[in-house]
Amino acid sequence: MPPAPLLSTIGFDADDTLWQNEQFFQLTERRFTALLADHAAPEHLSQRLLEAEKRNLRLYGFGVKGFTLSMIETAIEVxxxxxxxxxxxxxxxxxxxxxxxxxxxxxxxRETLETLAGRYRIxxxxxxxxxDQERKLAASGLGELFDAVEIVSDKTAATYERVFTRHGDGPARAMMIGNSLKSDVVPVLRAGGWGVHVPHDLTWALEHHDEPVNEPRYRKIAALAEVIDLVETIS
Amino acid sequence: MPPAPLLSTIGFDADDTLWQNEQFFQLTERRFTALLADHAAPEHLSQRLLEAEKRNLRLYGFGVKGFTLSMIETAIEVxxxxxxxxxxxxxxxxxxxxxxxxxxxxxxxRETLETLAGRYRIxxxxxxxxxDQERKLAASGLGELFDAVEIVSDKTAATYERVFTRHGDGPARAMMIGNSLKSDVVPVLRAGGWGVHVPHDLTWALEHHDEPVNEPRYRKIAALAEVIDLVETIS
Structure with a gap:
């Protein structure tokens, strides 16, 4: 029997990895600062909004509804x-x-997912x-290309351990690809998997993290399609 | 080999089945109508709020954040x-x-879950x-009693088909227990499972539904613990 391939399962982040997301938040934030331009400078408003988002994260989690509530709270405050x-x-x-x-x-x-589907669990x-994530997945037309979909409240090492054990052969034989070092890359490395960073021009302030340059299973690619060649080098 | 038991998997709803929920919404709604008492009568405010919730359901889904946004919208409207x-x-x-x-x-x-755990997949x-659902599950202390947890955006026949196929032997060998005829009982009956209604004093207006009295797999119990005897009659 030939040895089992090293890599069996590939996880993809969605927002700003497969589809645009942060740009809608930033456009809305500009609309928000314009609405309150008589009361405070845009930088000040953005700073106060970010503080509200941070403060509310433990109650609201991530997403548009919490963002909207934090904007309203900030508008009243300022x-x-x-x-x-x-x-x-x-x-x-x-x-x-x-x-x-x-x-x-x-x-x-789409091309990347189509190429990898069938060869790996996606x-x-x-x-x-x-x-909202279910809506976007349906609207993206990409839903059929995934073997499984996991919408989670946070992305920690324990999250990837659970997800890649449920849908694959554990994190050691899994790779996660995404635009956020903090959520998509660092925790999967900690769980023992490969973490692949595909930077996006826009990344939310609360998702910033130092590059884990000394991690042997860390990779960085400039475009999503590069993952097709990348997996060949470690399969 | 003895025949496989008829029932292998039991699903439980959470809000107002395992823990109180609607009472917090109704208390908050009373606070809301009191806040706006100078502007409109409580019944009118409740009516307008319900209309906003209905209108926003396709965007916000279910939950506290959407409810808060609908209250704010209604306050501005009235x-x-x-x-x-x-x-x-x-x-x-x-x-x-x-x-x-x-x-x-x-x-x-807790007693019901403890009795059934190990004998059925729960x-x-x-x-x-x-x-918010993850928070409540953690705070309930009941998390360890479940073989699986599915937090879903809506409860349709297709939802139960998927959930009971993933975690059991399909809906035909599954039972769902909950306080909402519309969400917990009728769709699981449609999927071919048993649907057990445990009424709660408070049920949200948008969850009302006629009793499916002619469905052979429909059951109604007065208290959660009655499910322990009920499963014996169909296992």
Whole structure:
């Protein structure tokens, strides 16, 4: 019997790995700072919003609804309770629009998944709002290419241990690919898998992390399609 | 070989089946109507809030964050844009408190699960906000009693088909127990399983449904612990 291949399962992050996401948050944040331009400078508003998001993370988790609630909270704070209802209504509308925006897949997403499907078990591992992530997956048209979909509330080493044990042969024979060093790469390395970073121009401030350059199973690629050649080198 | 037992897998709903939930929504709604008492009668406010929840369901899904956003939207609507910031801030605070409230398990929940665990595969099937449901499950102390946990965005016949195929032997050998006829009972009957209704005093208006009295696999019990005897009659 030939030895089992080293790599059996490949996990993909979704937001800003397979489709655009952060750009919608940043566009909405610009709309938010414009709405409150009479009350504070954009940088100050962004700073206060980020503080609210951080503070609320343990209650709201990740996603558009929590972001909308944090924008409303910040609007009230920075205006010292004088935010007009019209501004709050605009923020609500901006949040609803984010939840309806069309999904724009990133270059190479479909081709990469199609090439790897059948040769590896392909798992989508995405964090955030269950309802919104399911909507985006359906709208992306990529759903059929995955052997499994895991929408999780956070991405830790324990998350990858669980997901790759459930859907594969454990993290040691798994690879995770994503744009966030903090969520997609570092925890899977800690769990014993390969962690592949595909940087995106826009990455949320709370997802920043130092590059794990000394980790033997860390890889960095410039574009998603490069993963096709990369897996050949370790299979 | 003896014939395989008829029933192998039991699914439990969580909110208002294993622990209190709707009472927190109703308490918060009363706080909401009190906040806006100068602007409209409580019944009118509740009606408008329900309309907003219905309208937003396709965007927000189920859960506290969507409920909070719908309360804010309703406050702005009923005041024709004159809702003071202080009211909006109070609604935000009420939403955050819901996300922190201690979990109160319902009578018989732990004992029932402990009795059935090991004899059947026990699956938690709950819909709503991923992050909040995970928090409540952890806080309930019941997590260890489940063979699997499925937090889903909606509960349809297809949901139960998928969940009971993944974690059991398909819906034909599965039972689902819950307080909502619409979400816990009727769709699992449609999928071919047993559907057991445990009514709760409080059930959300959008979860109401006629009793499926002519369905042979429909059962109704007055208290959760009755399921222990019930399963004996069909195993």
């Amino acid at each position: 205006t010292e309770g004088r935010a007009p209802s019209a501004v709050i209504a605009e923020i609500l509308a901006a949040g609803r629009e984010m939840l309806e925006h069309p999904v724009e897949t990133l270059p190479g997403a 798992v989508l591992v995405t964090k955030g709002d269950l309802f | 005041t024709e844009g004159r809702a003071p910031s202080a009211v909006i801030a109070e609604i935000l605070a009420a939403g955050r408190e819901m996300l922190e409230h201690p979990v109160e398990t319902l009578p018989g929940a 699956v938690l099937v709950t819909k709503g906000d991923l992050f």
